Amino acid sequence: MLWRPAKSDASKTADWRGFVSLFLTVLIGCVVGVYLFILLLDPYDIVPFSLPIDRRIVSISDRFMYPQIVRSKRFDSLVIGTSTSRLLDPEVLDRLFHVRFANLAMSSATAWEQKTMLDLFVRTVGPPKALIVGLDGVWCDQRADYNRITFRGFPDWLYDGNPWKKYLYLFNYGTLEIAARLVGYHLNLYGERIRYDGYEVFVPPESQYDPVRAHDTIWRGVRPPSDQLPQPLAAQELTQLSFPALQWLDAGLARLPSTSLTVLAFMPVHVAAQPPPGTRDAGIETECKSRIVAIGRKYGAKVIDWRIASPLTQNDANYWDRLHYRVPIATHLAEELSAAALAGRESEDGSYLLLVH
């Protein structure tokens, strides 16, 4: 089977040649045009020859947008963590700690993603004056070295410091869309999506809070402690547990000088999201916490634990769902954080435990 078209006349050949020329012209034109548009608009602020325009955060893709906040060098301190730390307002923290904070906590961030953000900050800005690590279960994930990123993907080319690699990754629909939004911002058609210090209120407005709905959301699907595995781990088994992310935490803190104020804070998820005491999961978490405390002590960090059953975490009215507290709670947490970290003050109502000071 061999396809050999009949001999074509000269005009037909010219027509087919024209077809190929048009196809390639349109394709190359589109690719070059779109790529130039992206390079000039430079929505991630990484291209040295891009247009000198004001680049706001016009996308909620935190993993893509936050590196430019670091590279701007406008901030000397940072918060890393997951969505449980995102509501800590840098303006409030600045007032309490007297530094310039960026909140670079990312939704569902894995420990590896958080560690990568810290690496970028230290490499670009230098050791932070203050570092707040909002700790969640991801740091105690026993498969953290396998679950390094989430389904959202992670643009490591924005973090690795390689000046050339980024050019291979900029040509894509997501970047084009953000570049177009930037144009929209300058034409007053589109607003800033995240404040330039990384702060974003991602929960609904307070006016929409419905305590009944919140209660239902918090407790839906929660298994009673009787359904959960009892703690079968002996002391020796607990010591054999491996938490790969804690090596990253250790290495990250080892790079910081003693002048950096480091706060390791177990963030206050609702008690419904915490493993019930006496269960296997609670045993694993306790072991993980004790190792984090040891790391904190080793590097002179302050370690604060809100991830306990307390008046704060047992009150449904403080939460939208099991993981996310309300905005006024965030302000209260920032104040407690500064009181504990700077003044060594214990909690008055038992909301937190000051594990290392």
Added chain:
Amino acid sequence: MLFQSQFYVLVFLPAAAMLYYSVASSERARQWCLICASLVFYGWWDARFVILPVSQILATWLLALAHQRTGRRAPLIVGVALNLLSLGTFKYLDFILGSAETTIGIVLPRAHLVLPIGISFFSFQLISYLVDRMRGEAPIYPLRPFALFVLLYPHLIAGPIVRHNELVPQFSLDPRRDGLWQRIAIGLVIFTVGFAKKVLLADKLGTVVDPLFAEARLHALNLGDAWTATLAFSFQLFLDFSAYTEMAIGSALIFGLVLPENFRRPYLATDIRDFWRRWHISLSNFLRDYLYIPLGGSRRGLWRYVLATMITMGLCGLWHGAGWTFVAWGLWHGLGLAMCHGWQRLGRPMPKLLGWAITMLFVLAGWVLFRAASFGVAGSILASLVGLGAPGGALQEIKLLLLAALASALIPSAHEIINGAKTPHPAVAAVGALLAAYCLLIVGENAPVSFIYFQF
């Protein structure tokens, strides 16, 4: 390297084509150019993998040469055995050990060998050449075109399975011969069709299929989820594999080479025999010529026909994957072919619509077996499909499924495009280029998703 990656479309293919046409006047240089491009393409995953196809090619060629010189069949038999041994070792060793372990009840060690990509395809091509030598239907080719026949990168990883006499004579043809621009134009169009099917439909269907089949491992799906999973996988498999084929045929056409047809809108088939004349045609032809007919085919009575069909289709299943679910899928189709044969012998034609509906239900049930991780999961999904699973549920992703159905039914196959393209339309060129640019933008968002058939 993946056909739909930005690197392939924007760098590798243009560079290889420019180099190829810059040396087009020399047959030898052209062939070396394609061999080198193919080795780079194949070695892109892991350069060490190149050793395996190159070794199998060299061994096969030397044994064919030995047969030529001695006139004895033994070197050819050794060649077939060597290729089967390679395929068996890399693809089936752990499966054989696992099956033996289940039978004898003794724990056996596993080899855990990495499956070299495309091994099933290039091993089959080499075996077909050796068998043709035995039949006196294959000449001795010089090593260079012989190696290129197997290595040619558009078909190396996942077909179409090409026979030596379909491809090797084309290597002598000057790619600048009459019809050059027509071939390149049609190659670009076919490639773009495959590109769009893969990026815009197959990969999106994959995001529906994977979680549902994963969920089915944990508990029974409801009726809606079971139908969503089954339909989505059926369309995903066709769109993914036919997209690969189209990108392969399109790429080869740009080099002036024509690869055989592999799909002809199989979901329009009105009986199961018709389905296999439309689905993975190059594999069907291979199995027909090298297995089914030597086993007796349909000319030695009904029972011999049934036996030949069941053996052929059972092995067809095993070729797809080292697992009993694949064998069962093959036997299921063997049963369907035998029943179809029986019905057609009765001489009572079935209404087309009814035939189509029965065929599609049969094929869908087979795909559940093909995709499921175990017989248990397949049984659970099949039970859910008839309402014996979890209660409730409704069909999801209806728009996507509808779009996939329309694409499966309406988009002409690569060779339908080749044969139907009489006049160039500028609008087609412009729209095709815009579609290709859009696909390039979409594929740049994440790492390109591998093709399903790469695992076979």
